[in-house]
Structures are given as C-alpha cells and as structure tokens.
Amino acid sequence: MIKRYKTKQIFVGDVAIGGDAPISVQSMTYSDTKDVEATVEQINRLHFAGCDIVRVAVPDMEDALALKEIKSRISLPLVADIHFNYKLALEAAKVVDCIRINPGNIGEKSRVKDIVKACTQRGIPIRIGVNSGSLEKQFENKYGQSAEGMVASAEYNIKFLEDLGFDQIKISLKASDVQRTVDAYRMLRPKNDYPFHLGVTEAGTIFHATVKSSIGLGALLLDGIGDTMRISITGELEEEIKVGKAILKDSGVAKDGLNIISCPTCGRIEADLVSAVSEIEKRTAHIKAPLDVSVMGCVVNAIGEAKSADVAIAYGKGQGLVMVKGEVVAKLNEKELVDRFVQEVESAALKEENK
Ligand code: SF4
Numbered sequence: 001m002i003k004r005y006k007t008k009q010i011f012v013g014d015v016a017i018g019g020d021a022p023i024s025v026q027s028m029t030y031s032d033t034k035d036v037e038a039t040v041e042q043i044n045r046l047h048f049a050g051c052d053i054v055r056v057a058v059p060d061m062e063d064a065l066a067l068k069e070i071k072s073r074i075s076l077p078l079v080a081d082i083h084f085n086y087k088l089a090l091e092a093a094k095v096v097d098c099i100r101i102n103p104g105n106i107g108e109k110s111r112v113k114d115i116v117k118a119c120t121q122r123g124i125p126i127r128i129g130v131n132s133g134s135l136e137k138q139f140e141n142k143y144g145q146s147a148e149g150m151v152a153s154a155e156y157n158i159k160f161l162e163d164l165g166f167d168q169i170k171i172s173l174k175a176s177d178v179q180r181t182v183d184a185y186r187m188l189r190p191k192n193d194y195p196f197h198l199g200v201t202e203a204g205t206i207f208h209a210t211v212k213s214s215i216g217l218g219a220l221l222l223d224g225i226g227d228t229m230r231i232s233i234t235g236e237l238e239e240e241i242k243v244g245k246a247i248l249k250d251s252g253v254a255k256d257g258l259n260i261i262s263c264p265t266c267g268r269i270e271a272d273l274v275s276a277v278s279e280i281e282k283r284t285a286h287i288k289a290p291l292d293v294s295v296m297g298c299v300v301n302a303i304g305e306a307k308s309a310d311v312a313i314a315y316g317k318g319q320g321l322v323m324v325k326g327e328v329v330a331k332l333n334e335k336e337l338v339d340r341f342v343q344e345v346e347s348a349a350l351k352e353e354n355k
Pocket residue numbers: 263264266267268269270296297298299300301302
C-alpha cells in the first residue's frame with residue numbers, strides 16, 4: 001500500500017494538485033504559441049487524450065499577448081512557461097492559471113518579486129521549475145549540476161517566495177539523468193509540504209523516455225512522492241499522456257481501467273495469445289472501472305491468477321475456460337473465448353460503476 005506524502009493543496013484552474021487530489025498528468029504544446037490556431041488544435045488533442053493541465057512556451061511578447069485568445073478557446077487549465085524575461089510572466093499572469101518560472105534564468109530577484117505580485121493579485125500559483133542544466137550560478141559553482149545543487153536552488157527560491165508571503169507554490173526538480181532526478185526529489189520531500197511536479201526532462205524518444213520515466217517516476221510514486229507529472233517525450237503529444245497514465249496505473253497509484261495480466265512468451269502456451277490479448281486490449285480500452293483481468297496461456301498458473309482476478313481466461317488446447325471471481329462460468333471453443341470474456345468484463349465494469 002502506497003502512503004502518499006501529505007502535501008498542501010493548490011489549484012491550477014479547476015484542477016487540484018496536492019493534498020488528496022488524484023495525481024494529474026500534464027503536457028506541453030510544441031506549436032509556436034502565437035499561432036493561435038495551431039496551439040488551440042494541439043491543446044484540444046491533448047484534452048481529448050486525457051491531459052489534465054497544459055503548458056505553453058512563451059518566448060516573446062507576441063506569444064504572451066496570444067494567451068488571452070488561446071485561453072478563451074480552451075477548457076484545460078493553462079500554464080505559461082517563462083524563461084529569461086520576467087515581463088512575459090507579468091503579461092501571461094493576466095490570463096493563465098499558473099506561471100512556471102525557471103529561477104536559474106529569470107535574473108534579479110526584484111523581477112521575481114514583480115511576478116509574485118502579479119500572481120498574488122490573480123490568485124494563481126507559481127511552479128518553481130528547477131532544471132539541473134540551468135541552475136543559478138551560486139549553486140552551480142558550489143554543487144555543480146548535482147541533486148544537492150537543485151535542492152539548494154529550490155529551497156532558496158521557496159524561501160524567497162515565502163518571505164513575500166506567497167505560498168501557492170509547486171516545485172519541480174528535473175534532470176535528464178534518472179538517478180539525479182530521483183535523488184533531488186527524495187532529498188527535498190521531507191523539507192516542505194509543497195506539491196511536487198515530477199518529471200525526468202529531455203528523456204528522449206518514446207522507448208527511452210518511457211523506460212527512464214517509468215524508473216524515475218515509478219520509484220518516486222512508490223515512495224509516495226508526487227502530485228502532478230509530465231513525461232517528456234521526443235514524439236507526439238498523445239504519447240506523453242498515454243505513458244503518464246500507464247505509469248500511474250501500473251505503479252498502483254491510480255485505479256483506472258483494466259489491469260491486464262497475461263503470460264509472456266512461453267513454450268506451454270496452447271493458443272494464439274498475442275492476438276487474443278491485443279484484441280482484448282482494443283475492445284476494452286473504453287472501460288474505466290478498475291478491474292484485474294487475467295489471460296493465461298495454459299492451466300499451470302491460470303487457476304491461481306483467476307482466483308484474484310475479476311475476470312479470467314485459461315486457454316487449453318483448442319478450448320478454454322472463462323472465469324469470474326475464480327468461478328468457471330463457461331467452457332468454450334478457442335474462437336468463442338474472447339467474445340465471452342469481453343462480455344463478462346463489460347458486465348463486471350457495469351457492476352463496479354453502479355456500486
Ligand atoms: S500460465 Fe502456462 S503459458 Fe502462462 S506463463 Fe505459466 S506456464 Fe506459460
């Protein structure tokens with residue numbers, strides 16, 4: 001059983017982050033933000049894919065000025081990503097739901113003060129987004145690009161905001177190195193109760209980003225650390241959401257949809273299990289009820305797995321069993337098994353939803 005760190009709850013638009021709120025999944029558009037049509041189109045794609053919060057880059061004033069129209073055409077909470085120029089944050093703060101600043105490159109603290117003032121007036125939070133590759137000089141000189149340096153930067157900036165009476169804060173500590181990312185979050189977690197935005201940055205193509213994020217974010221989630229997250233993938237927008245949701249589900253943090261238990265390649269398999277599981281995955285993708293289902297290739301482990309599964313199939317030679325809560329409900333030819341299994345899953349999902 002995962003015990004989550006109890007963090008302070010903040011809101012990005014209508015999405016709660018921290019406290020007992022579900023862990024949200026975020027992503028970021030790659031359009032030129034000032035191209036309103038393209039940006040709205042990407043945000044809508046993310047929304048459709050199940051994204052909870054979206055962030056857009058704001059590299060110049062034209063981008064900042066475009067945010068008003070973007071905001072009026074979307075319903076996802078909007079975060080403005082600001083580097084270097086604090087004036088962009090002041091403009092963005094007039095319309096967005098959260099400002100992300102990289103304290104290492106925003107410059108003099110008087111500028112951060114102005115950003116805090118603008119966010120206080122609108123009642124919106126700030127993400128202190130520390131990146132190991134762009135730490136403030138004093139921390140990089142002392143600690144290099146280490147987890148210690150990231151934590152020192154985060155603590156310094158938290159204190160700066162707190163001294164201004166501002167506590168609507170969330171924090172990220174991202175590095176492209178998995179170990180350093182995990183170390184930094186683990187080090188900082190006991191020192192405050194602000195919600196954490198998790199991510200391994202610049203994680204690469206979908207294959208490597210999935211592996212790195214599963215290791216890094218998975219380790220943290222199992223420690224009870226993390227309130228919102230983004231998976232960085234050099235790839236398409238929808239993939240970030242798909243991988244993020246899968247990490248939450250497969251780490252056991254989120255109960256959402258089917259948990260499919262199925263056999264690996266094995267010399268005892270007595271059916272075309274690869275096709276069966278892939279068909280089951282497609283036909284049950286719409287199901288949101290948290291069910292455990294097992295699809296087993298022979299009787300060796302099938303009965304054992306079926307006992308703890310809501311619905312199960314045990315394949316034999318040319319035929320097999322469908323089981324519900326460990327009880328056999330049908331013995332059918334191989335061709336009929338998937339249909340019956342999907343029927344039983346849908347009916348179990350309906351019961352779960354009506355509970
Ligand atoms: S249940 Fe049978 S097919 Fe599946 S992994 Fe075990 S021995 Fe292999």
